[in-house]
Amino acid sequence: MAAYEFxxxxxxxxxxxxxxxxxxxxxxRQQLRDKGLAxxxxxxxxxxxxxxxxxxxxxxxxxxxLALVTRQLATLIQxxxxxxxxxxxxxxxxxxxxxxxxxxxxxxxxxEGYTLAASLGEFPSAFPGLYCSTVAAGEHAGxxxxxxxxxxxxxEARQEARQKIQxxxxxxxxxxxxxxxxxxxxxxxxxxxxxxVFVRSGQELPVLTQGLLAVSDxxxxxxxxxxxxxxxxxxxxxxxxxxxxxxxxxxxxxLHMPFASRLIRGVNTARFASTLSILTSSGVPLVDAxxxxxxxxxxxxxxxxxxxxxxxxxxxxxxHRALDQTGYFPPMMLHMIGSxxxxxxxxxMLARTARMQENDLQGKITAMVGLFEPLMLLVMGVxxxxxxxxxxxxxxxxxxxxx
Numbered sequence: 215m216a217a218y219e220f221x222x223x224x225x226x227x228x229x230x231x232x233x234x235x236x237x238x239x240x241x242x243r244q245q246l247r248d249k250g251l252a253x254x255x256x257x258x259x260x261x262x263x264x265x266x267x268x269x270x271x272x273x274x275x276x277x278x279x280l281a282l283v284t285r286q287l288a289t290l291i292q293x294x295x296x297x298x299x300x301x302x303x304x305x306x307x308x309x310x311x312x313x314x315x316x317x318x319x320x321x322x323x324x325x326e327g328y329t330l331a332a333s334l335g336e337f338p339s340a341f342p343g344l345y346c347s348t349v350a351a352g353e354h355a356g357x358x359x360x361x362x363x364x365x366x367x368x369x370e371a372r373q374e375a376r377q378k379i380q381x382x383x384x385x386x387x388x389x390x391x392x393x394x395x396x397x398x399x400x401x402x403x404x405x406x407x408x409x410x411v412f413v414r415s416g417q418e419l420p421v422l423t424q425g426l427l428a429v430s431d432x433x434x435x436x437x438x439x440x441x442x443x444x445x446x447x448x449x450x451x452x453x454x455x456x457x458x459x460x461x462x463x464x465x466x467x468x469l470h471m472p473f474a475s476r477l478i479r480g481v482n483t484a485r486f487a488s489t490l491s492i493l494t495s496s497g498v499p500l501v502d503a504x505x506x507x508x509x510x511x512x513x514x515x516x517x518x519x520x521x522x523x524x525x526x527x528x529x530x531x532x533x534h535r536a537l538d539q540t541g542y543f544p545p546m547m548l549h550m551i552g553s554x555x556x557x558x559x560x561x562x563m564l565a566r567t568a569r570m571q572e573n574d575l576q577g578k579i580t581a582m583v584g585l586f587e588p589l590m591l592l593v594m595g596v597x598x599x600x601x602x603x604x605x606x607x608x609x610x611x612x613x614x615x616x617x
Contacts, residue, residue: 220255242256283313301320304317330358348498393597423608462515482511486511487568505520523539524536534548551567
């Protein structure tokens, strides 16, 4: 049986849509007629999702939805419920039609004799390679419940970390936008009107006031051109990043960029460590796990170096030496991996170093956000002080002349 998405009209002429399981579109139409509905359109979910994923740039399932579905499947399978029934229960539990149709389509593939990993692989925009490879390893080892629980923990931890970063970044972003907007408003509308009073009186303006007036006139006259140039530059830069050579060069520069390089390296190495940990502990061979873990990185240049490291391991090299040759992994992480290889407890050491890297990354992000707020307030205070001084100096000069 397969999952079909339908659109139909009820007796009052209102359109309804949903998902039904059936052997053929004809059977779906008959079910709809039996319910008093007039079928308008019937599409098999797998085909529709494949077409959608061909043209979609984003994931068809959010991280929170993926974590929830994974946890539900893990709990059901751990309770002894067969996979196809667990998929059906997870589909019925979801309130989102897209997820419901997707899970029923996966169930349909399982009922046709496909493995769960292969069935999930029909929807790559929702279930990435990491997910499917881990499920395949669990099926091969016969420990689907343990693997799904580990995947659920992983997806939930990733979602929690992402939410923390987003919440931490909201205040600084809002503060920056508001601060820049206030300064531009003061320089283009308020300052010229105030200073114009002193210009009409024939009073000689202080150097600071003249400089601020020049900046104000420049923004008022050429502000629109500056905005156009900025937008065009950003668009041109984004277009140039579509070229692989340019993208690799830029991502390599990011890994060496002053101040931000440590954070960028930390984000990528922490992601690599946590992904490699869950794959190897689920039974995925090390070389395959390295290649899959490398694909989840956001930095293209580091992704290339991971591929070279995987090739080195294939040729018989050790993991910690291969990663050391990339030049971007922290010494502590390399030392722990080397210790795990020597003691035969690589899976355990990878899990430990993953936790250590993620905790270190969270500490860096918290420190940066905590430092940014007072720094931004200090910069804003200096800018406002300059504007106030530029306005007050002519007033003070005028009061001295009148005195």
